[in-house]
Amino acid sequence: MIGIKAIIMAGGKGTRLKPLTCSIPKPMVPILNKPTMEYTVELLKKHRITDIAVTIAHLPTVITDYFATGEKWNVNLKYYEEEVPLGTGGSVKNAEDFIKDTFIVLSGDSLTDINIQKAVAFHKNKGSKATLILKKEAVPIEYGVVITDGDGKITRFLEKPSWGEVFSNTINTGMYILEPEVLDYFKKGENFDFSKDLFPKLLADKEPMYGYVTENYWCDVGALNSYTQTHFDILEDKVNIEMDGYQIEKGIWIGEGTQISSNVELVSPVYIGKNCNIREGSKLDAYTVIGDNCSIEKEVSLKRSIIWNNTLIGQKTHCSGALICNNVEIKREVEIYENAVVGEASRLEERVIIKPDIKLWPNKKIEENTVINQNLVWGTKASKTIFGFKDVSGQINIDISPEFASRLGTAFASTLKEDGVIIVSSDSLNASKLIKNALTAGIESTGTGVIDIDKAVMPVNRFAITHFKGNGGIHVRLDDTDHNQVHIEFADKNGVNIQRSSEREIENLFNREDFKRCNADQIPSSINVENFQEFYINNGMGLLKDISSIKRKSPNILVSSKSQPMQKLTVQFLERIGCEVQQDYRIKEYRQIKDYLPVMVQQVIIGTADLGVVISEDGEKMILIDKKGNTIQQEKYDMLVMMMLLKEGNKEKLILPYTAPYGIEKLINAQNIEIIRVKSNPASIMYAMHSLDGEGKDGLSQYILSYHAIWGMGVIVDFLIRNHLRLEDLVEEMPDIYFIKEKIPCDWQDKGRIIRQLVEEHQDHNIELFEGVKINDERGWALILPDSEKPLFNLYTEGFSEEYAQELSLFYREKVKQLLQNQGQ
Incomplete structure (x- = not known):
C-alpha cells in the first residue's frame, strides 16, 4: 500500500503474563514458536506495508537482536x-519524524489477521482523522468500549465500564489508522495515552473520528488465559495465518527434523516444532503445542499443554493444561496440572507434583517428591524437606514469607494429637514479629490455642512450654549476622526440639496441605503474656543451691553476645544471683566469634573479671574464658560439664553425641558411669539428656548446662563457689585430647556415592555405621559425616597422640577428595 507506514507499539512489560515475561518483553512471547510481534510484521508485509517503526522500552535489545533491520521479512x-x-x-509521538502521511498503529503483543486494506479504505472514504479498529466482544467490561452512530462515527468512549454502563459491545482493539496532524495536540516527550487523552480531545473538538468494526480475528495476548486460547484458536483454524512445518494429516503439524516413534499417539490438533524427539509410548492429546529442540521421553502424556523450546520431559510425566517455558528439565513421573506455569531454566526432579494454577518463576530447582502448592517467585530451590539441622531457616520474604509461615504453623498444629496450646515467641525485630503472627494465624485456624510470650529467646520459650503445660512451642529470630535470615525453631511438650519423625510429619502435611481446620466458633483467642522473662529468671534462681554465698563472694563476670537481648537477659540473671557484671559490646565489630575471642581473652587476663562468657545468639550455648586466658568451648566445654557432674557424684548415666571425642568417655568410664552415645543432631542429644534429668530441682543437670546457657552460667558459678574452685582449676584437671574437625566441600549429589564407596573400601576394617562412617585403627578413629544442611562432609578425627590425629585427618581428607574427583564411579 503506497504511502502507508506502520508503527508497532512494542514497549509492553507483560506484567500479567509473568513468569513468561521475566526475561523477555511481552511482544517476544512465542505463539507456535514465533514471537507474537513476528505475526504483526508478517501481516503488514502481506498488505505491502514495508516501512515500519517499532517503539520499544522494556528489554529493547531482545527485540532488536531478533528482528534487526527487518531484512529477513x-x-x-x-x-x-x-x-x-x-x-x-x-x-508514537516519539516516532513523529518517521511519519509523513496516513499511518497505522498496531500492537506488538496482540494477534490479528485483520484486512488492513479494507480498514484503510474505510478511513479514506470517511475522511477520518482517526479511525479506531473495533471488535465485537460478548463480555466487553475488561476493555474500552466505543459507541458509534449508524454511519460509524464515534460518539462516546467508555473505559472499562461496569455492566450498567455497557451501551455497546464494540471494544477498542488498540489498532488505529491516523492522520499525522492528530499528534499536534501534544508535544514530543509528553506522556499521553490515545484512548484516555488524545481521542477524547478529538471528540470534544468534533474532529471526524470513526470506528471500523472488523469481523477478522483479534486477541490481546496480555494474560495467560488469552495467551493459551490464542494457540487453541490457531489450531482450530480460526486465524488466517501461515503455520511453519508440515501438516502430515488434518490437524497434525510437524516441524523439520522432528522424529516421532511409531507407537506415539497424536490426537489432533497438535503442533510439534523442529528437531524434536518424541519417544515410544507417549500420547500427545488435543491442543498440545511443542516448541523446537524438545525431547519427550517414553510414556509421557501431554494434553492442552504448551511447551516452549529446548525442554526435556522425562519418562511417564503427565502435563494437563500446563505451560512450560524454555530450557526446562523435567524428570520422570512428574505431574503438572491445569494452568500451572513452569518458568524458564527450571528443573523438576523425579515425582514432583505441581498443583493447578501454580506459577514457578525462572531458574527454580524442585527436589524429588516435592508437592508445590504455592507460587514460587523468589529463591532458587524448593524441597519437600523444610527442616535443616535444628530449625527452619531462610531469607525473609523470599524463602520464608508470611504465607509460608502460616502454612507451617497450620501443619505443626495439625500434628498435635489432642487439643491444647502452643507457645510462640520471637525476638524484638519487626520481621520476626511478622513471621510469628503468620505462624499464629495458621495455628489458630486449626482450633489450637496460642500463648504469646512476646519478646523472648528460645530457652525462655522452652521453659514457658513446661510452665504453661503447652503442647509445643515455636520461636522466631533473625540471624544477628544477617538480618534477612530468619530462624524458626520448634519444641515439643517437654520444651526440647522436635524429633526428626515429627519434622517429617510436619513436612508431609505442609506439602500435601492436609491440614486440620475448625469452624468459626472454634477459633480461639490468643493469650498475650508480658514480661514472662521474669518467670524465667526466678525459676533459674530456684535451681541454684547457695545464692547467699554467690552474693557474699560477688564474682566478677565479663559478658558478651552477638544478640543484644540475650546479653541483656544474661546480665539481669547474673546480677540477680549476686554477680558483679561487666559487658563487652565489641563483639558486634567482628563477623565471626573466633575473631573476637582473642580480644575477650586479653580483657579477662588484664582486667578485673574472674571469668568471661560469650552467650550464643539462640541462648543455648556458651564459651567460657578463665583468668589464665584458656578458652573453653565445644569439646572442652562438654568435658567441663562432665567433670562437674562427676564431682557432684549423683549421676548413673550421661549422654555424649556420637561425634564427641573418646577422651571424654575415658574420663567418665573411670568413675563407673554408663555412657549413652546418641546421634549428633541437637534434637536427639536434647531429648536424651532431658529424658535422664529433665528440668527438675537439680540445676546441675547435663540438659540445663548444655541447652540453657543463662541458667547454666548460674549453675557453673554456684558450683565453683560451693566447691571453692576457680574455673582455671577445673581446666587444669582436664586430660589432653587430640581431636580435629574439618569440612570438605562437595556437591549434594556426591554425598550418597562417597559414603557408599567408603563403606565398600573399608568393609574388612573395623567400621561403625551408626551415623556416617566411622573407621577405627591403631592410631585412633575418623568419622566422615555428610552435613545435613550444606553441600559438604564433616570430618572428625581423634588420635592417641597429636601426631596420629593429624595423620588421620590428612589421610581421610585426601581420601574423600580423591573419591570426589572420580565422578564416573
Whole structure:
C-alpha cells in the first residue's frame, strides 16, 4: 500500500503474563514458536506495508537482536526507544519524524489477521482523522468500549465500564489508522495515552473520528488465559495465518527434523516444532503445542499443554493444561496440572507434583517428591524437606514469607494429637514479629490455642512450654549476622526440639496441605503474656543451691553476645544471683566469634573479671574464658560439664553425641558411669539428656548446662563457689585430647556415592555405621559425616597422640577428595 507506514507499539512489560515475561518483553512471547510481534510484521508485509517503526522500552535489545533491520521479512524496521514511559500516544509521538502521511498503529503483543486494506479504505472514504479498529466482544467490561452512530462515527468512549454502563459491545482493539496532524495536540516527550487523552480531545473538538468494526480475528495476548486460547484458536483454524512445518494429516503439524516413534499417539490438533524427539509410548492429546529442540521421553502424556523450546520431559510425566517455558528439565513421573506455569531454566526432579494454577518463576530447582502448592517467585530451590539441622531457616520474604509461615504453623498444629496450646515467641525485630503472627494465624485456624510470650529467646520459650503445660512451642529470630535470615525453631511438650519423625510429619502435611481446620466458633483467642522473662529468671534462681554465698563472694563476670537481648537477659540473671557484671559490646565489630575471642581473652587476663562468657545468639550455648586466658568451648566445654557432674557424684548415666571425642568417655568410664552415645543432631542429644534429668530441682543437670546457657552460667558459678574452685582449676584437671574437625566441600549429589564407596573400601576394617562412617585403627578413629544442611562432609578425627590425629585427618581428607574427583564411579 503506497504511502502507508506502520508503527508497532512494542514497549509492553507483560506484567500479567509473568513468569513468561521475566526475561523477555511481552511482544517476544512465542505463539507456535514465533514471537507474537513476528505475526504483526508478517501481516503488514502481506498488505505491502514495508516501512515500519517499532517503539520499544522494556528489554529493547531482545527485540532488536531478533528482528534487526527487518531484512529477513523484506521490510524496513526503524526503532524508537523510550527512556521514560510515554504512554501509547507519547510513544508514537516519539516516532513523529518517521511519519509523513496516513499511518497505522498496531500492537506488538496482540494477534490479528485483520484486512488492513479494507480498514484503510474505510478511513479514506470517511475522511477520518482517526479511525479506531473495533471488535465485537460478548463480555466487553475488561476493555474500552466505543459507541458509534449508524454511519460509524464515534460518539462516546467508555473505559472499562461496569455492566450498567455497557451501551455497546464494540471494544477498542488498540489498532488505529491516523492522520499525522492528530499528534499536534501534544508535544514530543509528553506522556499521553490515545484512548484516555488524545481521542477524547478529538471528540470534544468534533474532529471526524470513526470506528471500523472488523469481523477478522483479534486477541490481546496480555494474560495467560488469552495467551493459551490464542494457540487453541490457531489450531482450530480460526486465524488466517501461515503455520511453519508440515501438516502430515488434518490437524497434525510437524516441524523439520522432528522424529516421532511409531507407537506415539497424536490426537489432533497438535503442533510439534523442529528437531524434536518424541519417544515410544507417549500420547500427545488435543491442543498440545511443542516448541523446537524438545525431547519427550517414553510414556509421557501431554494434553492442552504448551511447551516452549529446548525442554526435556522425562519418562511417564503427565502435563494437563500446563505451560512450560524454555530450557526446562523435567524428570520422570512428574505431574503438572491445569494452568500451572513452569518458568524458564527450571528443573523438576523425579515425582514432583505441581498443583493447578501454580506459577514457578525462572531458574527454580524442585527436589524429588516435592508437592508445590504455592507460587514460587523468589529463591532458587524448593524441597519437600523444610527442616535443616535444628530449625527452619531462610531469607525473609523470599524463602520464608508470611504465607509460608502460616502454612507451617497450620501443619505443626495439625500434628498435635489432642487439643491444647502452643507457645510462640520471637525476638524484638519487626520481621520476626511478622513471621510469628503468620505462624499464629495458621495455628489458630486449626482450633489450637496460642500463648504469646512476646519478646523472648528460645530457652525462655522452652521453659514457658513446661510452665504453661503447652503442647509445643515455636520461636522466631533473625540471624544477628544477617538480618534477612530468619530462624524458626520448634519444641515439643517437654520444651526440647522436635524429633526428626515429627519434622517429617510436619513436612508431609505442609506439602500435601492436609491440614486440620475448625469452624468459626472454634477459633480461639490468643493469650498475650508480658514480661514472662521474669518467670524465667526466678525459676533459674530456684535451681541454684547457695545464692547467699554467690552474693557474699560477688564474682566478677565479663559478658558478651552477638544478640543484644540475650546479653541483656544474661546480665539481669547474673546480677540477680549476686554477680558483679561487666559487658563487652565489641563483639558486634567482628563477623565471626573466633575473631573476637582473642580480644575477650586479653580483657579477662588484664582486667578485673574472674571469668568471661560469650552467650550464643539462640541462648543455648556458651564459651567460657578463665583468668589464665584458656578458652573453653565445644569439646572442652562438654568435658567441663562432665567433670562437674562427676564431682557432684549423683549421676548413673550421661549422654555424649556420637561425634564427641573418646577422651571424654575415658574420663567418665573411670568413675563407673554408663555412657549413652546418641546421634549428633541437637534434637536427639536434647531429648536424651532431658529424658535422664529433665528440668527438675537439680540445676546441675547435663540438659540445663548444655541447652540453657543463662541458667547454666548460674549453675557453673554456684558450683565453683560451693566447691571453692576457680574455673582455671577445673581446666587444669582436664586430660589432653587430640581431636580435629574439618569440612570438605562437595556437591549434594556426591554425598550418597562417597559414603557408599567408603563403606565398600573399608568393609574388612573395623567400621561403625551408626551415623556416617566411622573407621577405627591403631592410631585412633575418623568419622566422615555428610552435613545435613550444606553441600559438604564433616570430618572428625581423634588420635592417641597429636601426631596420629593429624595423620588421620590428612589421610581421610585426601581420601574423600580423591573419591570426589572420580565422578564416573
